[in-house]
Amino acid sequence: MRLSSYFLPTLKETPNEAKIASHRLMLRAGMIKQSAVGIYSWLPLGHRVLQKIIQIVREEQNKAGAQELLMPTIQSAELWHESGRYDDYGKEMLRITDRHKRELLYGPTNEELITDIFRSSVRSYRDLPLNLYHIQWKFRDEIRPRFGVMRGREFLMKDAYSFDLTKEDSDKAYQNMFVAYLRTFARMGLRAIPMRADPGAIGGNQSLSHEFHVLAETGESDVFYDKAFDSVSLEDMANADLEMANKLQSLYAAAEEEHDPDNMPIDSDDVQSGKGIEVGHIFQFGTKYSEPMGATVTTPDGDQVPVEMGSYGIGVSRLVGAIIEANHDDKGIIWPESVAPFKVVIINMRTNDEGCTGVCDDLYAQLDDAGVEVLYDDRDERAGVKFADAELIGIPWQVVIGPRGVKEGIVELRSRSGGEPENLAPADLLSRLIG
Amino acid sequence: MRLSSYFLPTLKETPNEAKIASHRLMLRAGMIKQSAVGIYSWLPLGHRVLQKIIQIVREEQNKAGAQELLMPTIQSAELWHESGRYDDYGKEMLRITDRHKRELLYGPTNEELITDIFRSSVRSYRDLPLNLYHIQWKFRDEIRPRFGVMRGREFLMKDAYSFDLTKEDSDKAYQNMFVAYLRTFARMGLRAIPMRADPGAIGGNQSLSHEFHVLAETGESDVFYDKAFDSVSLEDMANADLEMANKLQSLYAAAEEEHDPDNMPIDSDDVQSGKGIEVGHIFQFGTKYSEPMGATVTTPDGDQVPVEMGSYGIGVSRLVGAIIEANHDDKGIIWPESVAPFKVVIINMRTNDEGCTGVCDDLYAQLDDAGVEVLYDDRDERAGVKFADAELIGIPWQVVIGPRGVKEGIVELRSRSGGEPENLAPADLLSRLIG
Numbered sequence: 001m002r003l004s005s006y007f008l009p010t011l012k013e014t015p016n017e018a019k020i021a022s023h024r025l026m027l028r029a030g031m032i033k034q035s036a037v038g039i040y041s042w043l044p045l046g047h048r049v050l051q052k053i054i055q056i057v058r059e060e061q062n063k064a065g066a067q068e069l070l071m072p073t074i075q076s077a078e079l080w081h082e083s084g085r086y087d088d089y090g091k092e093m094l095r096i097t098d099r100h101k102r103e104l105l106y107g108p109t110n111e112e113l114i115t116d117i118f119r120s121s122v123r124s125y126r127d128l129p130l131n132l133y134h135i136q137w138k139f140r141d142e143i144r145p146r147f148g149v150m151r152g153r154e155f156l157m158k159d160a161y162s163f164d165l166t167k168e169d170s171d172k173a174y175q176n177m178f179v180a181y182l183r184t185f186a187r188m189g190l191r192a193i194p195m196r197a198d199p200g201a202i203g204g205n206q207s208l209s210h211e212f213h214v215l216a217e218t219g220e221s222d223v224f225y226d227k228a229f230d231s232v233s234l235e236d237m238a239n240a241d242l243e244m245a246n247k248l249q250s251l252y253a254a255a256e257e258e259h260d261p262d263n264m265p266i267d268s269d270d271v272q273s274g275k276g277i278e279v280g281h282i283f284q285f286g287t288k289y290s291e292p293m294g295a296t297v298t299t300p301d302g303d304q305v306p307v308e309m310g311s312y313g314i315g316v317s318r319l320v321g322a323i324i325e326a327n328h329d330d331k332g333i334i335w336p337e338s339v340a341p342f343k344v345v346i347i348n349m350r351t352n353d354e355g356c357t358g359v360c361d362d363l364y365a366q367l368d369d370a371g372v373e374v375l376y377d378d379r380d381e382r383a384g385v386k387f388a389d390a391e392l393i394g395i396p397w398q399v400v401i402g403p404r405g406v407k408e409g410i411v412e413l414r415s416r417s418g419g420e421p422e423n424l425a426p427a428d429l430l431s432r433l434i435g
Numbered sequence: 436m437r438l439s440s441y442f443l444p445t446l447k448e449t450p451n452e453a454k455i456a457s458h459r460l461m462l463r464a465g466m467i468k469q470s471a472v473g474i475y476s477w478l479p480l481g482h483r484v485l486q487k488i489i490q491i492v493r494e495e496q497n498k499a500g501a502q503e504l505l506m507p508t509i510q511s512a513e514l515w516h517e518s519g520r521y522d523d524y525g526k527e528m529l530r531i532t533d534r535h536k537r538e539l540l541y542g543p544t545n546e547e548l549i550t551d552i553f554r555s556s557v558r559s560y561r562d563l564p565l566n567l568y569h570i571q572w573k574f575r576d577e578i579r580p581r582f583g584v585m586r587g588r589e590f591l592m593k594d595a596y597s598f599d600l601t602k603e604d605s606d607k608a609y610q611n612m613f614v615a616y617l618r619t620f621a622r623m624g625l626r627a628i629p630m631r632a633d634p635g636a637i638g639g640n641q642s643l644s645h646e647f648h649v650l651a652e653t654g655e656s657d658v659f660y661d662k663a664f665d666s667v668s669l670e671d672m673a674n675a676d677l678e679m680a681n682k683l684q685s686l687y688a689a690a691e692e693e694h695d696p697d698n699m700p701i702d703s704d705d706v707q708s709g710k711g712i713e714v715g716h717i718f719q720f721g722t723k724y725s726e727p728m729g730a731t732v733t734t735p736d737g738d739q740v741p742v743e744m745g746s747y748g749i750g751v752s753r754l755v756g757a758i759i760e761a762n763h764d765d766k767g768i769i770w771p772e773s774v775a776p777f778k779v780v781i782i783n784m785r786t787n788d789e790g791c792t793g794v795c796d797d798l799y800a801q802l803d804d805a806g807v808e809v810l811y812d813d814r815d816e817r818a819g820v821k822f823a824d825a826e827l828i829g830i831p832w833q834v835v836i837g838p839r840g841v842k843e844g845i846v847e848l849r850s851r852s853g854g855e856p857e858n859l860a861p862a863d864l865l866s867r868l869i870g
Contacts, residue, residue: 154507
């Protein structure tokens with residue numbers, strides 16, 4: 001993509017309304033534009049990142065055996081009357097009346113709808129286990145939306161729902177998703193710590209429930225965790241299995257609400273504290289919806305029992321903010337390569353120099369042909385502006401090409417995450433960046 | 436995907452509410468489930484098709500130089516007051532009031548929002564031409580939703596918007612999109628006929644406007660077109676260029692409303708008639724929104740002028756229905772390969788025969804490893820049920836494997852679109868289906 005024709009409205013100044021780094025940087029990098037309070041348009045650069053995250057989430061859900069479908073954003077209130085939640089859900093639910101005076105709502109979550117889909121076609125234990133997920137926009141009418149996409153009103157979420165005959169099978173489904181979550185976040189370059197959460201009254205005492213918190217200095221809540229987590233590498237997490245899941249679940253980890261410094265199962269010297277951002281929440285809710293809504297299956301003995309359910313959420317649009325909170329410096333964003341909008345940015349230092357532009361054009365064409373996602377800063381701008389924008393939008397690799405280097409047959413490769421710049425022949429650069 | 440664990444709730448009986456083939460078949464094939472009047476959940480099989488269509492639309496938009504972003508579903512009423520459309524738009528607009536009594540709406544279209552995005556960052560003719568698109572759910576509160584996804588209330592649309600300095604440039608942008616539309620529909624196996632539409636009062640007499648109608652016996656409206664269209668192959672359309680666009684625009688084609696049999700520019704013997712389904716609509720609307728909303732750019736002379744705009748829509752969810760209307764028989768759907776949910780279905784005729792199941796398992800693993808999208812009917816069901824389901828869901832290639840063939844070292848390959856079954860050795864089958 002040539003930057004001269006790319007719609008990338010970066011801002012030089014920091015917008016007043018943005019209180020946290022990710023919000024500031026997303027606005028400044030031209031990733032989003034607020035269109036109403038707590039509602040954002042995703043501009044091309046932001047949209048690319050969102051798609052990368054969606055793709056990783058999708059791949060890991062599919063690998064875990066979950067099946068993708070897509071429920072609509074608008075739901076009928078009827079199902080929520082059945083579950084009893086229509087009246088319980090407060091003002092965060094966006095309630096709508098259509099032209100025929102029917103009650104609708106913009107789904108804040110999908111337990112009712114998925115339970116309805118299940119009960120209308122599944123009859124027997126033979127069709128279990130089943131795990132269905134979708135990636136869809138939700139709406140919660142927050143009283144005070146803030147922090148950009150971190151606490152918006154319209155937000156993108158992946159929610160999966162498991163259906164099993166017994167609590168024991170449901171536990172297996174849960175552990176399977178737990179593994180998928182470790183892998184998912186690690187593939188995005190995130191250290192996400194699973195923390196035992198309060199299952200509350202929902203599914204009973206035996207219910208499993210974990211929140212996944214990304215560690216970031218600018219996180220929203222205080223978290224406490226066994227320092228043994230620090231010895232688990234991102235690569236280990238990206239290749240997690242059930243054994244790893246068990247190991248991590250045995251380690252102490254708790255967010256503020258759950259943490260009691262006077263009553264910890266491990267020595268306080270072994271506890272690290274930090275700031276966390278919640279990016280995922282998984283929990284079992286047993287028969288909370290299947291019972292009132294009549295989602296039953298026949299057992300091998302011919303009995304009818306309500307199906308055991310679990311719910312597995314990932315805040316997909318929120319992850320964009322969380323990744324930035326965990327990966328930035330005072331100059332801008334530092335994208336992990338797996339979610340970067342482009343892998344490489346070519347900076348043409350002198351667009352009016354024929355030799356320099358020739359080398360840039362060639363490299364751009366070759367990288368593009370090889371399927372490398374490359375942004376080419378071919379704008380007629382000062383080098384300083386180009387460097388500043390490249391740092392701001394955080395593309396992992398910068399290829400800097402100037403007339404002097406071109407004469408010597410070299411180009412410069414810089415990593416956005418630091419380290420010494422390298423001088424390379426164009427052919428060597430290509431083999432470094434391709435494949 | 437093994438069918439024994441795939442969520443594919445096919446129906447034996449035809450639901451009463453479905454009046455047209457695509458609606459009936461989508462319900463029967465387990466592709467969708469109605470969740471409220473005119474609002475559908477896309478079950479896994481339907482979701483796969485929808486994704487295929489999205490991907491083709493996206494690729495052709497990107498190739499044409501349009502840039503993808505994503506605007507939200509919920510919009511503030513403010514912008515619509517600015518354009519003057521808030522009061523004009525009737526009851527089809529779903530109007531919403533949030534907890535703070537602010538007026539919102541579920542976007543039925545996005546001219547206002549995209550104009551706002553444009554005006555907030557583009558200042559100069561130097562930043563033109565620009566074409567921005569998104570693929571997003573829209574809502575129109577139809578008084579009488581019907582025909583399944585063909586006329587639903589919540590529907591998926593691709594809408595692109597072009598921005599140009601002059602009418603002449605806008606014409607270029609229009610023709611560029613026209614070509615992309617020919618390619619897009621042809622890649623889905625659709626003969627879509629472009630028909631000159633009435634630009635109405637919107638953009639003035641000089642405005643360009645075309646509707647694209649898919650020919651299908653069960654189409655909603657009568658269409659009339661020069662028989663010369665019949666000599667243009669799908670392949671020609673899939674490789675369309677500006678020359679082809681000009682050629683097709685010179686041919687007579689009109690939907691009912693625009694057709695006057697007593698006043699045609701060509702001999703009536705050269706006119707074919709048929710039934711059409713509108714799947715795309717492109718039109719220029721000049722400065723209709725840029726003027727009232729102040730979306731201006733500076734010209735090379737330093738003047739400020741409102742930007743010239745065009746709008747390019749494709750009914751993405753509607754296309755699923757249109758493709759089925761154009762491709763089915765009395766047994767079920769006949770997917771064009773480019774949008775099929777799976778390329779191949781393996782039918783295991785005897786799951787309790789070890790040899791037969793061994794061959795099936797091997798072929799399934801090999802096709803899957805090679806990246807072929809394959810559905811494996813490994814259910815413990817009668818052959819008749821399996822054939823009926825395979826016909827119903829319309830996978831292009833059926834591989835039928837029974838104990839007798841296995842003993843002779845052959846499997847049977849059938850095309851859903853007809854022709855004689857072929858007997859092949861498994862190795863030959865693989866080379867036919869892979870690559």
